[in-house]
Amino acid sequence: MLTRTLVPSEMDVREAYALLISCVAPRPIAWVRTCAPDGRTNLAPYSFFNAGGANPVSVVFSCTNFRDGRPKDTLRNVQATGEFVINIAPYWLAEKMNQTSFEYEYGVCEFEAVGLTRAPSLYVQPPRVAESPISMECRLFQIVPHGTGPVAANYVIGEVLCFHIAESLLKPEGVVDDLVADFIGRMGESWYVRATPEAMFRMERPTGK
Numbered sequence: 001m002l003t004r005t006l007v008p009s010e011m012d013v014r015e016a017y018a019l020l021i022s023c024v025a026p027r028p029i030a031w032v033r034t035c036a037p038d039g040r041t042n043l044a045p046y047s048f049f050n051a052g053g054a055n056p057v058s059v060v061f062s063c064t065n066f067r068d069g070r071p072k073d074t075l076r077n078v079q080a081t082g083e084f085v086i087n088i089a090p091y092w093l094a095e096k097m098n099q100t101s102f103e104y105e106y107g108v109c110e111f112e113a114v115g116l117t118r119a120p121s122l123y124v125q126p127p128r129v130a131e132s133p134i135s136m137e138c139r140l141f142q143i144v145p146h147g148t149g150p151v152a153a154n155y156v157i158g159e160v161l162c163f164h165i166a167e168s169l170l171k172p173e174g175v176v177d178d179l180v181a182d183f184i185g186r187m188g189e190s191w192y193v194r195a196t197p198e199a200m201f202r203m204e205r206p207t208g209k
């Protein structure tokens, strides 16, 4: 295979970012709800997102700095309050999820702007997205900055205090039914993927025999 070596430190930040998101794909999307200290809410999608462990249940997403180096509203709110709710947007919420990535003024809630409904959380202040079939109430564990300036990472690590799962998605064994969840993922450029049953395959773990 003919390959080309690309060195991020020799690239423009925009080029490095575009390359990165086209290589680490598809990514799940955390639709993160936070509150400012005065209670005003905020909602934005974050696809630098994953799970990290189950004892305790741990998740991470990265809020990169804006291109002018400012921190995003989500990061400011998590720093101030230590709480957030991760909602999952299936295919039917993709358009609304995308609309909430618009850079509104600090304090303007994307929630109202795109017409979503609030559902109260049990353990944290930020409400859930009522339309979302999967929500996770989280308490901040740690914020780990990596780099400074435009598009530098701020890893927000959280502990999941509780899950809210739509009954229609929950299998008797207590897991989400991937065949009906209609998950989406983010890839490079403006590409997304939809996890339709035809796109999925199963593979059992090797038994070691």
Ligand SMILES: Cc1cc2nc3c(=O)[nH]c(=O)nc-3n(C[C@H](O)[C@H](O)[C@H](O)COP(=O)(O)O)c2cc1C
Pocket (backbone or CB within 6 Å): 029, 042, 043, 044, 045, 046, 047, 048, 049, 062, 063, 064, 065, 071, 072, 073, 074, 075, 097, 098, 100, 101, 102, 103, 104, 186
């Ligand atoms: C699908 C999708 C995924 C995104 N993922 C991230 C991400 O992982 N990290 C990030 O900093 N911004 C990401 N963004 C951009 C933010 O959503 C955007 O900057 C938003 O305005 C931030 O809102 P806030 O300032 O209210 O937190 C993503 C946008 C979209 C549409």
